[in-house]
Amino acid sequence: MDNTQQNKRLDRSMKSILRQNLLFTILVIWAIGPLAWQLYTSFSTADALINPFNDVMNRWTLSNYKLILSSETPFWRYLWNSFVVGIASTLFCILLSIPAAYGISKLKARTSSIIKTVLFGVALFPYVLLFLALLEIARGLNIGNNLLALSIPYTALSMPLSLLLLSAAFKDLPFDLEDAAKLEGLNFFQRLRWVLLPLIGPSTASTAILVFLFSWNEFPISLTWISDPALLTLPVAISRIAGSSVYSVPYGAYAAATVLASIPLLIIVLIFQSQIISGLTKGAVKG
Amino acid sequence: MIFLLLLPASLLIMTFFSYPIIRYGWLSMHASSVITGLEPVYNNGANWYRLISDQRFWIDLFQTTRFACLSVILELILAIFIALILDQRWRGRGLVRALTLLPWALPTTVMALGWRWIFNSPYGPIEQLIQILGYDQINILSDPNFAWIGTVLADVWKTTPFVTLILLAGIQTIPEDLYEAFRLEGGKPLSALMKITIPLLQPYILVCLLFRLAQAFGVFDLIQVLTGGGPSSSTESLAMYAYINAMRFLDFGYSATIMMASFIILIAAYIFSWITLSKIKDLTEA
Numbered sequence: 001m002d003n004t005q006q007n008k009r010l011d012r013s014m015k016s017i018l019r020q021n022l023l024f025t026i027l028v029i030w031a032i033g034p035l036a037w038q039l040y041t042s043f044s045t046a047d048a049l050i051n052p053f054n055d056v057m058n059r060w061t062l063s064n065y066k067l068i069l070s071s072e073t074p075f076w077r078y079l080w081n082s083f084v085v086g087i088a089s090t091l092f093c094i095l096l097s098i099p100a101a102y103g104i105s106k107l108k109a110r111t112s113s114i115i116k117t118v119l120f121g122v123a124l125f126p127y128v129l130l131f132l133a134l135l136e137i138a139r140g141l142n143i144g145n146n147l148l149a150l151s152i153p154y155t156a157l158s159m160p161l162s163l164l165l166l167s168a169a170f171k172d173l174p175f176d177l178e179d180a181a182k183l184e185g186l187n188f189f190q191r192l193r194w195v196l197l198p199l200i201g202p203s204t205a206s207t208a209i210l211v212f213l214f215s216w217n218e219f220p221i222s223l224t225w226i227s228d229p230a231l232l233t234l235p236v237a238i239s240r241i242a243g244s245s246v247y248s249v250p251y252g253a254y255a256a257a258t259v260l261a262s263i264p265l266l267i268i269v270l271i272f273q274s275q276i277i278s279g280l281t282k283g284a285v286k287g
Numbered sequence: 288m289i290f291l292l293l294l295p296a297s298l299l300i301m302t303f304f305s306y307p308i309i310r311y312g313w314l315s316m317h318a319s320s321v322i323t324g325l326e327p328v329y330n331n332g333a334n335w336y337r338l339i340s341d342q343r344f345w346i347d348l349f350q351t352t353r354f355a356c357l358s359v360i361l362e363l364i365l366a367i368f369i370a371l372i373l374d375q376r377w378r379g380r381g382l383v384r385a386l387t388l389l390p391w392a393l394p395t396t397v398m399a400l401g402w403r404w405i406f407n408s409p410y411g412p413i414e415q416l417i418q419i420l421g422y423d424q425i426n427i428l429s430d431p432n433f434a435w436i437g438t439v440l441a442d443v444w445k446t447t448p449f450v451t452l453i454l455l456a457g458i459q460t461i462p463e464d465l466y467e468a469f470r471l472e473g474g475k476p477l478s479a480l481m482k483i484t485i486p487l488l489q490p491y492i493l494v495c496l497l498f499r500l501a502q503a504f505g506v507f508d509l510i511q512v513l514t515g516g517g518p519s520s521s522t523e524s525l526a527m528y529a530y531i532n533a534m535r536f537l538d539f540g541y542s543a544t545i546m547m548a549s550f551i552i553l554i555a556a557y558i559f560s561w562i563t564l565s566k567i568k569d570l571t572e573a
Contacts, residue, residue, distance in 0.1 A: 023372050031387040033443065036400045037412060046398055050410055096296050103292035117333020122304055124498055126553070128526045129546045132533050133307030156303035159296055217394040219508040220526075223533070226465045235396040239512050240477070251404045261397045262389075269392045280449065281456035 027041075030190045035262060041255035042180055049252055064256035073229050078237040082216050083264075084147050085233055089154035089215040090208050093162050096155065099208070101166030116164060123160035123283075128220045145228045153221055158211040165210075165283055166276070167205035170196070206279030209272045216265070234261050308550065314543035321537050334544040343520065344529065344545060348552070351524045354435060357505035358442040362499060365443065366450035367485070373451065373507065374458050392450035399512035402441040403428070406513075428514055431521035438510055438522050440501065450495045457491030458484065497557075503555055525549045 048059030054085045060164065068075040104112050134153055144150035144233065173196065197204075219235045226232055243255055269276065315334050317327035338344055373384055390398060408414045408426035417425065426436045461484065469479050485492075507526040510516060516523035516531075525545060533542035 015406055020372075020375060024379070027369060027372060028383060028386055028443075031390055034401050034405055035393075035400070039404060041404060074382065096299065097293040099295035103289040106289055109488075112312045122300065124501045125304065126501050128505045128507045128527070129549055130307045130531070131530070132539065132542055132546065134303065135533075136310070137302075137541065142329070143451075152299075156299045163296060187569055201479070213392055217392075219394070219396055220530070227357075233396040238396045238400055239508075243557045251407070254400055254404060256424065258401050262393055265392045265394075266389060269389055270385050273381070273388065276388065277384070277452055277456075279532070280452050 015137075028086060038255045038258045041251060043264055044252055044254060044255075045102075052061045061252075064252040065254050065260075067261070068256050073232075073237075075237075075257060076273055077230060078232055079260070079264065081147055081231055082234040085151050085154065085222075086212045086215040088148055088151035089158065092151060092155040093158050094204060094208055094209045097159060097162040097166050098192075098197075098204070101163050101194070102170050102185045104163065104167040105170035105242075112167070116167070117165050119160040123164065127157050131220045131224050134221055138225050146226050147226075147233075150222060150225050151215065151259075154215040154218060157218075157221075158214050161283055162207050162211060165207045165279060166200065168282060169200040170276045202275070202278070203282070205272075206275040206282070208266070209275050210279045210283075213265075213268070213276075268282055308547075311543040311547040311550070314540055315547045316548055317540050319538075319540040319543075325537065325539070327540065330540070333539050337532065337541065338544050343523075344548070346520070347523050347525050347528045348549075350435065351504060351506065351526075354442070354506060354522075354524065355500055356441060357494065358439045358503050359441065359499045362447045362450045363442045363495060365447050366454050366495070369447065369451045369456040370458050371480075371484070387451065388448045390445050393445075395445065395508035396512045397507045398445055399441060402437070402444075403513050406437050423465075429518050431518045434514055434518055435522045438513055439507075441513055442506070442509055445509070445516070446499065446502075450499060453495055454488060454491055457488045461487050500556075501553065504549070513537075532561055 015026070042064050043061060044059050048061075082168075104115055107115070117138045138144045138149070141149075176193060177199075178191060181191045186194065217235060218233075219239070222233045223235050224237070226236065238257060238261060241254060309399045314327060316329060316332060318330040318333065319325060319327040322380075369387065373380065373387070405411050406428045407414060407419070408424055408429070414424050414426070417423075419555055425433070427433050460563050468481060474482070505526050506524045507530065510522050510524055510527060514522045516527050526549070529542045529545040529549070532545060
């Protein structure tokens with residue numbers, strides 16, 4: 001009697017583990033299936049592309065990668081451009097946000113909550129609608145085709161989220177901490193450098209990653225600000241490839257490009273997973 | 288002192304958010320196109336009259352709204368289930384979570400190009416599978432009636448991870464005891480979902496709705512690469528129409544009018560739903 005009951009329970013837990021594994025598997029296939037398909041395509045010869053499921057032995061080639069890495073503007077150039085813009089905007093944004101976020105956290109509760117509501121509203125705004133006015137700014141100041149200049153609008157566009165996250169981080173610090181540091185005779189910059197910054201490190205890291213991802217992926221502004229083929233950022237370069245030949249099928253090269261473009265992000269996501277998650281969830285919850 | 292700390296950030300935000308809106312308001316009252324030599328000339332609201340009688344604008348508004356509503360609803364439903372799965376304790380959970388996050392982190396244009404190949408007819412995997420199963424080809428991206436569904440599918444794939452994460456954070460704030468008590472009272476798992484999880488997730492769902500609807504309403508990259516707005520403009524969004532007017536027709540005045548109108552419609556939609564939601568809340572609480 002006892003034994004059968006135990007067996008039953010064991011059976012049930014086996015079943016639930018099996019079901020869980022099945023669900024996880026479906027989830028992973030759904031998430032990375034399309035990417036895996038790109039990987040598969042990128043190593044296929046043009047002939048093999050037409051028969052995606054046949055000819056398992058003779059379909060493999062590296063020619064797609066050779067093609068995009070040896071074209072007039074080699075593909076790694078776009079990765080580098082995106083990297084430069086990403087790093088520059090992340091630095092600008094963090095440097096400008098930290099003092100402002102500190103300021104917001106020191107305001108009266110009423111004022112700071114008004115500011116936060118406004119910032120939340122601005123963060124919601126579909127920024128693609130701003131491209132025309134921003135393009136006029138770029139033309140007026142003659143700063144198109146300049147990667148560092150491109151990072152200025154990126155800094156501004158990621159500022160609302162960055163301010164929300166960082167001011168929440170400052171607010172979470174113990175209230176007496178700064179007073180104690182003041183009594184020790186530290187001036188504002190010393191307090192910031194030695195007391196406050198180390199404590200908001202984790203939030204700063206999450207914010208920085210999110211800003212970097214935004215800049216790395218941004219499309220409409222980069223599309224209108226940059227026309228020099230050697231300075232294109234990755235998303236625009238990809239869209240140019242896509243637009244260049246609608247009716248022919250150079251999909252092997254496309255796939256190689258998407259694989260190369262995905263690798264840096266795969267690495268970033270695997271390394272900084274917890275920072276990304278905490279940044280996103282805090283942004284949503286505190287905003 | 289505080290004022291000085293806030294100054295640079297506020298200036299930057301004003302320049303890049305407030306100035307464009309003001310500029311669009313002004314530009315929408317002016318003709319500024321090739322005809323005027325790209326110089327703005329006051330035209331007494333002609334852009335707005337043109338907008339009201341412009342069929343393509345209204346069709347695009349409909350298409351954009353359709354895209355935004357369907358993708359956000361699908362994302363929310365899927366995300367709740369995925370979040371519940373990810374909430375369970377499991378050995379490989381961290382890795383699975385990172386992998387499900389990946390679609391969100393990729394540049395939209397990159398994955399849009401990927402989906403274009405997946406939808407490709409006749410060589411994409413979907414068409415090939417359909418052929419193997421013995422059905423006719425569907426060629427979803429070149430059918431004006433169905434191409435928009437392809438764009439929704441790609442968008443759902445890309446942004447569900449974002450919604451999932453936020454809902455997951457919400458689920459993790461719900462105390463386990465609540466479920467325990469519910470089970471002891473004889474409640475079924477499915478009704479626990481309806482009676483505990485979803486009501487307690489409401490604020491999180493609301494944040495996702497607010498954020499995702501606004502983003503989906505401004506959809507641009509995805510459709511630009513996936514279908515280019517076609518076939519026969521059946522997937523074109525408002526942002527794309529504004530873009531085409533500015534960059535292809537060089538009609539900046541009208542492009543600004545479209546963006547100003549989109550902006551006003553979006554705000555009106557938010558105010559409207561806010562009032563409706565609070566009315567519903569009053570009714571249910573009364």
